[in-house]
Amino acid sequence: xxxxxxxxxxxxxxxxxxxxxxxxxxxxxxxxxxxxxxxxxxxxxxxxxxxxxxxxxxxxxxxxxxxxxxxxxxxxxxxxxxxxxxxxxxxxxxxxxxxxxxxxxxx
Numbered sequence: 874x875x876x877x878x879x880x881x882x883x884x885x886x887x888x889x890x891x892x893x894x895x896x897x898x899x900x901x902x903x904x905x906x907x908x909x910x911x912x913x914x915x916x917x918x919x920x921x922x923x924x925x926x927x928x929x930x931x932x933x934x935x936x937x938x939x940x941x942x943x944x945x946x947x948x949x950x951x952x953x954x955x956x957x958x959x960x961x962x963x964x965x966x967x968x969x970x971x972x973x974x975x976x977x978x979x980x
Contacts, residue, residue: 916950919957924974934973941969 887895913935920931935953939946942965949966956962962970 912947912954913950916953919953926978930978934970937973938966938969941973942966 916935917928917931920926920934921928924931924934926934935949936946938944939949942949944952944966952963952966953970
């Protein structure tokens with residue numbers, strides 16, 4: 874080991890059961906990430922259609938709506954997708970989305 878390389882901590886080898894548990898947890902995290910990505914993409918499509926904006930602008934709108942309401946992005950996205958089907962949108966999201974859409978876009 875040279876002076877530019879940090880020392881590595883020595884780890885005990887994992888048991889097969891621990892490795893399986895770790896891999897199963899990683900698979901679950903990856904599945905959740907893929908599902909979240911799909912819902913967010915669908916929500917962006919809703920905003921692109923309703924607001925007649927670009928996908929990048931839709932991303933900014935959804936992200937800002939999430940930040941203004943302090944609601945996780947995935948939950949905002951799920952609500953927007955449900956709104957497209959039902960016409961119902963939770964009040965905090967509706968209010969933040971309306972306020973954001975009433976502001977000029979940064980084009």
